[in-house]
Amino acid sequence: MQLISTFENNAFLEIAITTLEKKGIKKEDIFAVPLDNRTEERKMFDSIHRSDGTSFIDIGMVFGTAFSVIGASIGFKLAWGPIYWGLIGAFIGFMLGFAIRLYTELVMKKKKRALKGKQSEVVLIVECDEAQSELVETILWHHFALGVAKVK
Incomplete structure (x- = not known):
């Protein structure tokens, strides 16, 4: 079973990973991927395919x-x-x-x-048994996960 969660890139993520390792989840079964920040500046004028809801007229x-x-x-x-x-x-x-x-x-x-000061999120994927899934989910929520999903 896989548990997929998102975290802000802060100390709570590191603490959650350490706690998971202490509870018996192998290091190889924990996969963290940071998302890249936006490099280009956001567009001001809308196109026919994208609109931000702001009208100039x-x-x-x-x-x-x-x-x-x-x-x-x-x-x-x-x-x-x-x-x-x-x-x-x-x-x-x-x-x-x-x-x-x-x-x-x-x-x-x-x-x-x-979008200054906004840090991208980190996606955390944890591979575990179904018996451990409730424990892992509780640990992730306890360490301020933004969202958690289970995949069997």
Whole structure:
């Protein structure tokens, strides 16, 4: 039977491995694999196949609508009329809203995209008898495993 678990890369993993060895699990039956950290920077703009749920045009649409109403209202008194000034206001409002959203994503939320300080996890695979599986699972949970799965 195999027990597969994930751990953060810290001292609790080492303590769990040592405890398993003390309880009779051979060193050859314990396999730990650290996952690699992301090397490339996360993409800001979505593609057709991947989306992070962040929209760049939401604030632009709101500002475009508001500025077009204001532009059309003021346009009755101006030379080009309400239609042209409504379109000009919609364009200016959309660009202003888009610029605000772009600024917040680039500057304010850069920490969110950078994933700085996040360490990758370690996958721990333990080969054991079915009689030892409950003990091994208890040890893994006791040493703060993020998840544990059994494979027969």
